[in-house]
Amino acid sequence: MKKIEVLGTGCKKCVTTAEQIEAVAGELGIKVEVEKVTDPAAIMGYQVMSTPAVAIDGKLVHSGSVPNRNKIETLLKT
Amino acid sequence: MLEVFTWLANWLVYELMGLDPTSKFGTSLHFFVEDTTKIFALLVVMIYVIALMRASLNLERVRHYIQQKPRLAGYGLGASFGAITPFCSCSSIPLFLGFTSAGIPLGITMAFLFTSPIINEVAIIMLWSLLGWEFTLVYIAIGMAVGIGGGMILDTLKGERWLKDFAAKAYQQAAETPQGDAPAPEVPILTFKDRHEFARDELKEIAGRIWKWVIIGVGLGAALHGFVPDGWFADNLGSGQWWNVPVAVFAGLPLYSNATGVIPVMESLILKGLPVGTTLAFCMSTVAASFPEFIMLKQVMQWRLLTTIFVILLANFMIVGWLINLLSPWLFSGFH
Structure with missing residues (x-):
């Protein structure tokens, strides 16, 4: 099971990002655990400057926008 | 070229x-139609073109880049960069921490954050088309001055004492380790297609x-235009007494709008x-x-710093207001 963290201080785009990842994972039948990280210190720990950002199993994989469908699929499959 | 919108x-x-072109409603509606069509047309073209250029x-x-430069240049x-970097206000906390944890002084980071909402391509396009x-x-100069001045004052007061x-x-750690030889981040290599996609998404x-x-701002502007008689402010609020400026600053405080809504x-x-x-x-x-x-900045700052920033900003706005009122006979001789 993949542990996915959506990093962001709570704006609308972060919520959208989390929802889309869950939706795509559901369709592909991949088990994921999506968590929204809003703690500024935790976000700083990832050295992210533009949110929403996505980390999978503790590794930063995307930042600065709501990832599109293709990008989410690639991220989930690797 | 812009007369097209007047004809329309x-x-x-x-x-x-x-x-009737002389009726209040007629003038208001004319103003509304002309300004909204003009602004939307300009915005669509310019946002796209500018995004193409700044995609990388x-x-x-x-x-x-800021890290490599001497501190004094850093404020400017x-x-x-606050003016030209694409940046959404919901990113201000990560940006703040990203800069701070890289050892960039608080005042320089705040100069970025102060200027960012005041100057951006949308504001400039609208000002240019509506006010010349x-x-x-003058607006750009003022926005920069408010950012640079605010940042310098904050550092003079040693505002970083009042961070969370x-x-x-994080700031101290970065300040103790030399950053000078940090490798430069890669310059992304973009094809035209990448740039186009970036610009399209930005535009959307x-x-x-x-x-x-735009609709709300132009709507309010149009209502003022049609229904408030010329010279009403001069007759009712006095013209240019010193206390007008602080009153205007406090009147603006509870109103929350971005530059787009306020310019019309x-x-x-x-x-x-x-x-x-x-x-x-x-x-x-x-x-x-x-x-x-x-309220967002509260996550990284103590109340004391937040209040200080607030007071500095208000003072800056008032100084700007007084200064421009004083200078406006020379600055805007050809205006109106």
Whole structure:
């Protein structure tokens, strides 16, 4: 099971990002655990400057926008 | 070239709808149609073109660039990049921490954050088309001055003492380790297709966010234009007494708008005889000092720092207002 963290201080785009990842994972039948990280210190720990950002199993994989469908699929499959 | 929009409004409002060009409603509607069509057309073209050019500019590169420069230049750079970097206000906390944890002084980071809401491509396009280039240049100079001045004062007061503990620690750590030889972030290599996709997404994002502000702003501006008699402000609020400026700043505080919504209102206020400095003070206060933004910064700052920043900003707006009122006979000789 993949542990996915959506990093962001709570704006609308972060919520959208989390929802889309869950939706795509559901369709592909991949088990994921999506968590929204809003703690500024935790976000700083990832050295992210533009949110929403996505980390999978503790590794930063995307930042600065709501990832599109293709990008989410690639991220989930690797 | 922009007369097209006047003709369009003439045709639509006076000919097609048959409204009387001397009636209050007729003038208001004409103003509304002309300004909204003009602004939307300009915005769509310009946001796209500008996004094409800045597709490869990201915050990591900006941060690295500022780090390499001497501190004094940093304030100007912080404010300049605040003006040109694509940046959504919901990213201000990560940006703040990203800069701070890289050892960039608080004042420079805040110069970026102060200037960012005041100057951006949308604001400039609207000012240029509604109020002309003289006014636009003055506006840019003021926005930069507010950012640079605010940042310098903050550092003089040693504002970093009042950061939240974790942020203060990160700053100190970075300040102790030399950053000079940090490798430069990669410059992304973009094809035209990448740039086009970036620009298209930016256009969609920005237009989706601001269209209602344009309608509200121009709507208010149009109502003022049609229903408030010329010279009303001069007759009722006095013209340019010193206390007008602080009143305008405090009146702008509870109003929360972005530059897009306020600029069309500014146009009408000035045309109705409100002094330019007073109008600008009102506009800055509405745009750059918003409570939601301040509440967000609370996550990384103690109350003391937040209050200090707030007071500095208000003082800056008032100084700007007084100064421009004083200078406006020379600055805007050809205006109106």
